[in-house]
Amino acid sequence: MTPKSEEELARIVAEADRPLRIVGGGTRPVGRSTGAALSLAGMSGVTLYEPGALTLVAKAGTPLAEITTLLAAENQRLAFEPMDHRKLLGTTGEPTIGGMVASNVSGPRRIAVGACRDFMLGVRFVDGSGNIVKNGSRVMKNVTGYDLVKLLCGSYGTLGVLTEVSLKVLPDVETQVTLVLQGLDDARAVAAMAAAMSSPFEVTGAAHDPALSRTMLRLEGFADSVAYRAQALTDLLEPFGAAQAIDDPAIWATIRDVTAFADQPGDVWRLSVKPSDAPELVAKAQARGVIYDWAGGLVWLLSEGDLRARLGDFTGHATLIRGNAAVPVFQPEPAPIAAIAAGLRAKFDPRGLFNPGMMG
Amino acid sequence: MQMPAPNASVLSRKDLIVARLAAVLPADALLSDLAETRAYECDALTAYRCPPLAVVLPGTTAEVAAVLKICHELRVPVVPRGSGTSLAGGALPTADCVIIGVARMTQVIETNYDDRYIRVQTGRTNLSVTGAVEADGFFYAPDPSSQLACAIAGNIAMNSGGAHCLKYGVTTNNLLGVTMVTMDGTVIEIGGPHLDAGNLDLLGVICGSEGQLGVVTEATLRILPKPEGARPVLMGYDSSEVAGQVVTDIIKAGILPVAIEFMDRPCIEACEAFAKAGYPICEALLIVEVEGSPAEIDAQLALITAIARSHNPVELREAKDAEEAGRIWLGRKSAFGAMGQINDYMCLDGTIPVSALPYVLRRIGEMSQEYGLAVGNVFHAGDGNMHPLILFDANKPGDLELCEAFGADILKLCVEVGGCLTGEHGVGIEKRDLMHVQFAAADLEAQMAVKDVFDPLWLLNPAKVFPLDSSAPRRAA
C-alpha cells in the first residue's frame, strides 16, 4: 500500500483489518514488526522552507537526501546530525524524514544542540482509528496544549503514521576542527571529555574510540573563534596529554554511523547512560567492540547474548539495534511506566494495527 | 471567564477530607481556614480568584503521594501549585479543590559537574537553581523574567522560556528527568541523568502539560558551563519592517545570538518614561546579545553591526562595558513594570513565523484603533514569540471584557498566519476557550486521550487547557 494523500492513508487505516508495518525508506529496520507493508513513499516533498525563519516543513516520505541538498544550498543543516543506519545495518534505499523522526535519530552533535526531538516543531499523523491529527505548528515556541510532537518523535510508528513534520534548521558553520588525544584508557578519556564539556568552549562532538586509543573533540564556528577555542581547549586538556588539531570532518561521519562495526558480525547495542558510569558498564559488558560518543553518554557495543543481564541494574537504557538475541529490543520499563505506555498505545491505536510488537 | 460549578458532594465533605489529610501531614502543612486559604485564591492572572477547599504544603514526595491517594479515593479535584506566577490562570483554584503547593520542597538533592546535571525538589525557584551551581562556573539556562519567584515545578508544567532560549532552548530542552506522582498516588521516575527516552518520550509530553498529568516533585536538570562573557548591542529603526528584515539577515548570516529582543514605539516610550535607559524614541528597537570570549564577541558584533548599518539605523549603540550593557537591558527588563505604571495591562504571548512580523504588527495597530485600547509590543524576535501588552482600566466597567476580546482577536491573528496561541505562558483558563481556533476536534481528542491515561478520573487541574465543552463529558464521568 502506497497512499498518495493523508485522506487516502486515513481511509486505508480506518478500513484496515490486519496489522500494518509502516515503511519510510526502510533503511532503519530496528525492532521487530509484522504486518502488511504501508509505504510513505507516495507522500513526499518539502511543503515549506523559509531559511530566514529557520523553518522546514516536509511530507513524511521525503528523502532526507533531498532535504539536506535543499538546506545546503542555503548554507543550513539539520544540526542534530542524524545518523545514517545503512552501513551498520546493511540496508539500501533512501532514508526519509518521517523515518528519522519516528526513531528520533540524532548524531554526535546531539550532546551540544539537542536531539531530533528538540528540533521538532510540529507533526501531522493518522492515528489507529483513521483520524488525521495535528500537533505543534511551524513556529519556534509553542506551548499550546500537550506536546504530542515529542511523544510521536521516537515512537517508531506505534502511535500513529506520521504524514508531515516541521523542523527547526540551523545555519551551517564556517569551519570546524577536531582535537585528538592519544593513549587514554576509557576512564581517563571520559574524564577528558567531561573536562571539555564543562568548559565554555562549546564542544560539539566528544567521542572516544578505544580500539584506536583515540579521544576526539570537535569545535565548530567562525574561523577566528574556532582557532581561539582550539588553543584554549588544548591548554585546558594538557593534563590529559598534548592534543593534536586535525581537519577531518569525515571522522564524525564515522562515529555517527558506527562504521567500525559495519563489517563485523555480532549484535550491536546502543546504550544511553550517565557518562561517568560508562567505563564501568563497558567493563561489565565484555564486548568485542566499543565506541563512546556524547562524552560517554552514548556507548555502542558489539556484543553477543543478553547484554542487559551482564550490565545488571543501571541508569539509562540499552537498545538492540542489530542482531537476533532473544531479548526485547527496547529496554523493558518498570510496571507503572509500561502501563502508561500501553495505555497510550491503546488510546492512539486501539486495534493494535501499527507495528505490533515493536516497542512492547 | 467561566469555571465549572463546584462539586456539591465534595464541598459537603470538607470536614472529612480535611481530617483525612491531617492524618498524613505535619500540622503546619495543611491550611483549611478561609483566612489562610485566601492567600492561594489566584496566581498572576489576578482578575480571577477563588479560594480552594484546602491547601497542603508537603515537604516530601511521600507526603505528596499520601495526599493524592486520599484525594483519589475521595474523588477530590487537585490543583498543583508552584509559586503562583502563572499568567494564564494555570494555578487558579476551584472551590472544591485541594491545592498541592510544592513551595516548601526546595532542596538540592544532587549536583554533578562531571555529568553536568543538578537534581532538585521542584519547589526550588528557577534563579536559585543557577544560584546553587554558579560559584562553580555553571548555570541553568531557561531564564523566564519571573525567575526570582517562579518554581521549577511551574516551569516544567508550563514549559517556560526565557530571554536566552534562542540559543539554549526552553525548559523541555533542558529537562532530563522527573519524579512525578500520578493522581492515584503512584510515584514514577521518568528519565534521569542520561539522554533521551528508551521507549516512548513520556518526559516530552509531561513537560508543558500544565499540572494535568501528575504532580512533579523532583527534577533532573541539565546545567551548562557559563560563557566567558556576553555583550548586547542596541539598534533603532524607523519602521518595524526594516527591524524585522535585520533580524532575518542576522539569522541567515549564520550568527546565533543568545537573544534578539524587539520593542515598538509605545513600549519604548513607556520604558523611557519609567526607567530612563536612554533609548532612542523610534518605531522599532532591537537588542541583540552575543556570547563568548572578548575577541569572539567583537567578531560577532562586527558582523551584526555591519548588517545593522546596511539598513540605516536611527541609532546603533554597542555596549563598551558592563555598565552600558546594564543600561541597554534596563529598559527591556522593566518593560512590563513600565507598562504597568501607565495602566492595567493584559500580556499575550502568541507566536508567529518571524516572516509575518511586519504584517502582524500592522494589523495589531489597526485593531488597537478599532478597539480604542493602546498596545505596546515587546517580544523575543528571534523566535517570533510576541508579547503584546494591551492597556485597559480595570475600574472602568466593560474595559476588561473589551480587552479580552481584543486579546482574543490578536491570538486568532497569530494562528491565522501559521502561529499559535501561546509560546511560553501556557493555556490555563486564559486561552482555554480559544483552543478551537488552533485545533480541530480530533486534535483536542488526541491530547485529552493522554490525560485519560494518566488521570482517568480527570481530577488533576481538570478545568484548564481544554475548552469546557470539549472536556465536559470526561469531567462529568
Ligand SMILES: Cc1cc2nc3c(=O)[nH]c(=O)nc-3n(C[C@H](O)[C@H](O)[C@H](O)COP(=O)(O)OP(=O)(O)OC[C@H]3O[C@@H](n4cnc5c(N)ncnc54)[C@H](O)[C@@H]3O)c2cc1C
Ligand atoms: C512578571 C512575570 C514575568 C514572567 N515572565 C515569563 C517569561 O519570561 N517566560 C515564561 O515562560 N513565563 C513567564 N512568566 C509566567 C510564569 O512565571 C511561568 O509560567 C512560571 O513557570 C510559573 O511557575 P510557578 O512556579 O509560579 O507556577 P504556578 O503559577 O504555581 O503554576 C503554573 C502551572 O504549573 C502547574 N504546577 C505547579 N506546580 C506543579 C507540580 N509540582 N507538578 C505539576 N504541575 C504543577 C500548575 O497547576 C499550573 O498549571 C512570567 C510571569 C510573571 C508574573
